[in-house]
Amino acid sequence: MTVFLRIVVRDVRLAFGQGGATVLAVVFFLLTVTLFPLGIGPETGVLRRIAPGVIWVAALLAAMLSLDRLFQADLEDGSLDQLALVPLPLELVAAAKCLAHWISTGLPMLAVSPLLGVLLGLNGEAYGGLLLAMAAGTPSLSLMGGIGAALTVSVRRGGVLLSLLVLPLCVPVLVFGTGAVDSAIAGLEGGAHLPALAAILAAALPLAPWAIAGALRLNLE
Amino acid sequence: MESVSEFLEMGGYAPFVWPAFAIAAAVLTLLLAWSLRDLRRERNLLDSLPGRRSETRPAEAGDDP
């Protein structure tokens, strides 16, 4: 367990440090959302209507952007081989890497999402739903994105390929994430959206690390 | 039996029915042609490599009595 935590702490520290993924992901997230009022127009009604979808799409893209280097940096500097040697199944190492990715990008995005809600004129009831939906949905993005990152670890400039592989798989998270915020705006109690997001997470939690470890092993031989 | 022009009109849906069948024919033909071309190229490449020439076409040797 301590090895698990050490991997998480190491990755989170690297991501929060100078030139790390966190700042880039959050800035990208903010910037993308800012572009929508500029492209569509500042009418509050329209912005409020599209706000949940815009925030989720931006979160999806920001996550893709930061996943690019999840395993590639470890492969290049040789630490992937060391990670394979630690007294921990590679599946758990993969889970630790995904957890670190979520702490360093998903969580900060979750933290700034209310600010984006303000920018897009979201009404008061929606914030609770937004935070809950982001909390339930973004871990799945890190897990499914980790599969793409592991599969493309040896591909040079694999970022676009990673997005092509992972974005279609993230459609359910987008649908239910947006739906959860929409129903919060409508004043409904989340409905079936939050349980659906939780179910996706519950399925991804054991399966994704398994797939990631399988993909990483191909690059260790 | 309706007339030929009536048949070609497809009850007014000709601009949609015929392109649908044409696209299907085009896609399926192109994919088949592309696959056959790739196969022929690979065969030629294998034959041009030194060694194992006689073993690369076991079935065709059997086809010609």
Next chain:
Amino acid sequence: MANWHRLANPTLFLEWSRRVRPWTGVATAALLATGVYLSLFVAPRDYQQGDAVRIMFVHVPSAWMALFAYAVMAVASAAGLIWKSPLAHLTAKAAAPIGASFTLLALATGALWGQPMWGTWWVWDARLTSVLILFFLYLGYIALWQAIDDHARAAKSAAILALVGVVNIPIIKFSVDWWNTLHQPASVLRMDGPSIHSSLLTPLLVMGAAFAGYFVVVLSIRLEREVLARQVRTLRRVQSRG
């Protein structure tokens, strides 16, 4: 059935596939000719859709084959990973472009049907949206094969992706259906179900069989090519060592 495992041997497969392919080809051509004749001349016009219903005879079998090819890909990928069979991996690789073509065909004919029926080329209908996402899954799979140089590693990576995809497809389908019921009134004319009369079923099934035969023929051509390409790689490796 008893000889099935022998097909996993690439040389025996080549022999078998070359012997069977002409017969499958002839059967496919006959089915295709019958199917087109039935769909254009014999099938009655639909009382609602008129002659536009004939597009269904291309569209629906394409959609079937789009899903079937992905299933073949997933089963072959699983077999490749479990039994470490190169032929299974190559089967998955050979099936992908065929599946992608059928998916494209389903989308194109769906648009051609949608324009007269819905008054627009594209509707964010649950079915069409799912097929579009399936198309992206095919593109990703093909792109992954092409992106990784080492052939053995590409095969296994692509196999993992295919399996992840096949686990996700039902979830994607469910979420898109859900999304659709939220955002669209149920009044749109359905593409399937009771709107297709039983007299239209025969041409549909014949076309479906023809497309399945086409899949088998083209799969065997592409697979033979992949097997030969593998022999070329092996020969080159031996020569560069010797």
